[in-house]
Amino acid sequence: MLYQIFVVRKAKSKKKPKEPFEVTYLVSKYKLDLEKVNYKRLLRLISIVSSFDIALVVSIIVLLKNYILEIIVGFIATLVIILFSYHLVYLIYKKKGMIKDESKGNRK
Secondary structure (H helix, E strand, O other), X not given: OHHHHHHHHHHHOOOOOOOOHHHHHHHHHHOEOOOOOOHHHHHHHHXXXXXXXXXXXXXXXXXXXXXXXXXHHHHHHHHHHHXXXXXXXXXXXXXXXXXXXXXXXOOO
């Protein structure tokens, strides 16, 4: 809920919307074509994925008893889970054909 309120709502606002980092990451790394994508649906998907990521990392950390181990495992788990989950988002949009086709620009 907090992610929805503070990130998604700010990105949907009419006055000077700030693009969330997740959208910037998907566009720069995976060449997501924002002209083909329903932006509100993308923001909703990002909020769901990010919420799941946060819940999963917290669930993993709760299992540990050592404070230092919690920090180390939490940091590593956060990176791995975020990279994996946004790769899955990329695969969804790739299957729908919403990725910029790099081969069109490289033709001679």
